[in-house]
Amino acid sequence: MSFTVLIPARLASTRLPNKPLADIAGIPMVVRVAQRVSHIGAERVVVAADSPLIVQACRTHGVQAVLTRTDHASGSDRLAEACQVLGLNDEDIVVNVQGDEPLMDSALVSAVARLLQQTPQASISTAAHAIETVADFHNPNIVKVVCDAAGLAHYFSRSPIPFPRDTPSQLPNPAPLRHIGIYGYRVGFLRQFPTLAQAPTELSESLEQLRAMWHGHHIAVHVTPHPPGPGVDTPEDLERVRHLFET
Numbered sequence: 001m002s003f004t005v006l007i008p009a010r011l012a013s014t015r016l017p018n019k020p021l022a023d024i025a026g027i028p029m030v031v032r033v034a035q036r037v038s039h040i041g042a043e044r045v046v047v048a049a050d051s052p053l054i055v056q057a058c059r060t061h062g063v064q065a066v067l068t069r070t071d072h073a074s075g076s077d078r079l080a081e082a083c084q085v086l087g088l089n090d091e092d093i094v095v096n097v098q099g100d101e102p103l104m105d106s107a108l109v110s111a112v113a114r115l116l117q118q119t120p121q122a123s124i125s126t127a128a129h130a131i132e133t134v135a136d137f138h139n140p141n142i143v144k145v146v147c148d149a150a151g152l153a154h155y156f157s158r159s160p161i162p163f164p165r166d167t168p169s170q171l172p173n174p175a176p177l178r179h180i181g182i183y184g185y186r187v188g189f190l191r192q193f194p195t196l197a198q199a200p201t202e203l204s205e206s207l208e209q210l211r212a213m214w215h216g217h218h219i220a221v222h223v224t225p226h227p228p229g230p231g232v233d234t235p236e237d238l239e240r241v242r243h244l245f246e247t
Helices: 029-036 052-060 075-086 106-118 187-195 200-205 209-214 235-246
Strands: 004-009 044-049 064-067 093-096 122-130 144-147 153-157 177-186 218-223
Touching (some): 004 075, 029 052, 052 064, 075 093, 075 187, 106 122, 122 144, 122 209, 144 218, 153 218
């Protein structure tokens, strides 16, 4: 199996300025992410950065990085430019690992890449795990996904889906699925994605993956029994992750 891991990294962050360069036990966070997935069999692991400061920090620690434009509307657009810079072919597979996920499960990255390789009708692959509490099921900040019999996504939503009509205060059976924000892409699709018109469902839910589905692209979903480690969005998140690396 041949694939490339791409890690988009943007210096600006409202809640945590200079987040990719945040120190975690002496190493910048984006480097921690790259190191986390460097031994999973990927052909290469590359950071797609919007700042020379990130590129330099990566290279100092032996991590490959490319400089991309600062005006990209989304991480997918940044990845598309990185694919162009790296000279990847349309049939190649890349896995998008967020630069604020220093505890990402490396086995999950491999599983997402493998699923896309084994699902030729899909343009994208992603992951999900079972929701265990009613509170999480009804939390709009937790994205849910419903799949068909072939493991392809029917729909993603911030609403509780599938809704248990007869027992609305309980979890559906089987358990509903929480979407995990990791994606595998065919490079040809990534090149096409920035040209696709935004979908009404995407605008309503504020979920970019719904644009792909609106335009007829399939998304294959790997269901893992293990939820991923916590990401870093706030200073409090950063302190928790620092503590885990120091213990």
